[in-house]
Amino acid sequence: MNKPDVSRELLAWYDRNARGLPWRESHDPYRVWVSEVMLQQTRVDTVIPYYHEWLAVFPDIHSLADANERQVMHLWEGLGYYSRARNMLKTAQLLVEQQAGCFPDLVVELKKLPGIGDYIAGALASIAFGQDEVALDGNGLRVLGRLVEFEQPVNEPAGKAAMRTLMQKMLPHGRAGDFNQAIMDLGATICLPRNPLCAQCPIREHCLAFEHASQAQFPQRTKKKPIPQYIVVAAVIRKGGCVLVDKRKANGLLGGLWEFPGGKQEEGENLQSALVREIKEELGVEIAVQESLGTYRHAYTHFKVVVTAFSAQILKGEPAALAADEIQWVEPDKLEQYPMGKVDRLIAHSLL
DNA sequence: CACTCGTGGGA
DNA sequence: TTCCCAAGAGT
Numbered sequence: 602m603n604k605p606d607v608s609r610e611l612l613a614w615y616d617r618n619a620r621g622l623p624w625r626e627s628h629d630p631y632r633v634w635v636s637e638v639m640l641q642q643t644r645v646d647t648v649i650p651y652y653h654e655w656l657a658v659f660p661d662i663h664s665l666a667d668a669n670e671r672q673v674m675h676l677w678e679g680l681g682y683y684s685r686a687r688n689m690l691k692t693a694q695l696l697v698e699q700q701a702g703c704f705p706d707l708v709v710e711l712k713k714l715p716g717i718g719d720y721i722a723g724a725l726a727s728i729a730f731g732q733d734e735v736a737l738d739g740n741g742l743r744v745l746g747r748l749v750e751f752e753q754p755v756n757e758p759a760g761k762a763a764m765r766t767l768m769q770k771m772l773p774h775g776r777a778g779d780f781n782q783a784i785m786d787l788g789a790t791i792c793l794p795r796n797p798l799c800a801q802c803p804i805r806e807h808c809l810a811f812e813h814a815s816q817a818q819f820p821q822r823t824k825k826k827p828i829p830q831y832i833v834v835a836a837v838i839r840k841g842g843c844v845l846v847d848k849r850k851a852n853g854l855l856g857g858l859w860e861f862p863g864g865k866q867e868e869g870e871n872l873q874s875a876l877v878r879e880i881k882e883e884l885g886v887e888i889a890v891q892e893s894l895g896t897y898r899h900a901y902t903h904f905k906v907v908v909t910a911f912s913a914q915i916l917k918g919e920p921a922a923l924a925a926d927e928i929q930w931v932e933p934d935k936l937e938q939y940p941m942g943k944v945d946r947l948i949a950h951s952l953l
Numbered sequence: 954c955a956c957t958c959g960t961g962g963g964a
Numbered sequence: 965t966t967c968c969c970a971a972g973a974g975t
Contacts (some may be wrong), residue, residue, distance in 0.1 A: 640971040647961070647970090681959025684974075718973045738971045758954070785971055794969070795964070825968090826956095852975095854958070902958060943960070 602749065607807045608773045608780060614803035615783035620645075620790070623652055625782075630704040630729040631662045637721045638685050645789070651680055665690065666697040674857055674940035683856055688716030706730040719765075728778035735768045736781040737761070740788025745771075746820025747792065747810035755820040830905040834876040835863035835948060836913045837894060843930035844952065845920065846939055847883070854901070859939040861910065861948055872909055884928070886918035895951055897944045910948045 619625070622645065624636030635655055639648045655676055659665040665673075670690060677686035692714045696702055704725060705711055711722035723736035742755040745764055753760035773780050791798045797816050805811045810819050838845040846859045864879035866872060873890045880888050894910040920928050931939065936949040 642970055644970055
């Protein structure tokens with residue numbers, strides 16, 4: 602493979618076929634940053650409406666820095682990986698306080714900011730600041746992995762590092778940002794994970810996987826572990842016209858979002874007694890469980906859950922931390938204002 | 954390093 | 965249904 606030829610032909614293809622995406626209308630570092638964070642492990646079609654709404658509410662880094670966590674989480678609800686949103690708020694506040702709201706332009710400095718790692722640092726440096734830096738993502742691993750029939754597993758650090766070195770050698774001087782995005786567009790529209798459209802590929806004549814019809818074998822990945830399934834119960838505890846919701850701890854699953862209290866069923870326990878136990882442990886009150894409100898199945902990254910929601914009421918005691926900003930009685934039609942994960946949102950909607 | 958962190962779409 | 969996986973980063 603002749604690397605300069607591949608890069609030149611790929612750029613020529615990109616000049617004619619670049620996708621017209623909202624975040625490509627300017628190279629404003631703030632906008633590039635917002636798009637890259639949202640696009641992390643998330644599809645373009647999913648991101649577009651969130652991107653527009655975000656920019657309408659937070660048009661620049663100063664407006665974001667002035668926001669509170671609830672505003673940010675509300676805009677992010679449904680996108681997943683919620684630590685991304687909290688880290689964006691942290692970075693915005695940090696840059697406004699310490700750098701007059703300006704992003705640093707060096708990769709090493711960018712990577713010090715919360716939520717900015719190898720990929721986004723390279724994307725900002727190359728796309729927003731015009732530097733010759735690599736931005737290697739899942740598309741790049743697939744495109745380049747096939748191009749050279751890369752034998753190491755690309756989901757391991759050593760394999761990624763070697764791919765980064767390869768991509769660095771291919772960077773066209775002065776157009777790294779376009780090159781990085783060209784690789785992504787090629788991976789997203791032609792060099793697809795399954796059934797790639799090689800007949801339309803501008804660099805197929807350089808591609809070893811195309812030559813050997815081995816596209817399905819690259820890139821190599823090590824196997825994933827099978828995921829467990831948990832049985833979970835949640836309580837819709839009523840008092841007057843209100844229901845009780847609590848805020849999840851900042852880190853971990855659905856961190857910082859609100860939920861209906863509950864937890865996992867233990868071995869040899871029925872659903873109702875599991876719920877009574879969980880509420881006793883979590884809130885320090887005793888409840889009477891009434892009827893089931895429905896069952897919800899959901900798959901997270903490393904496990905699945907089957908959630909059953911029950912209506913309930915308090916028999917004895919008061920929820921402990923009610924004074925804190927961690928637990929509240931809320932009228933059902935106002936639950937919309939409380940950012941939640943998918944399952945809790947479905948439960949909330951069932952109450953209306 | 955291995956593991957964790959959401960959601961939705963497509964085969 | 966089940967599985968993979970999509971512009972990764974933090975711990």
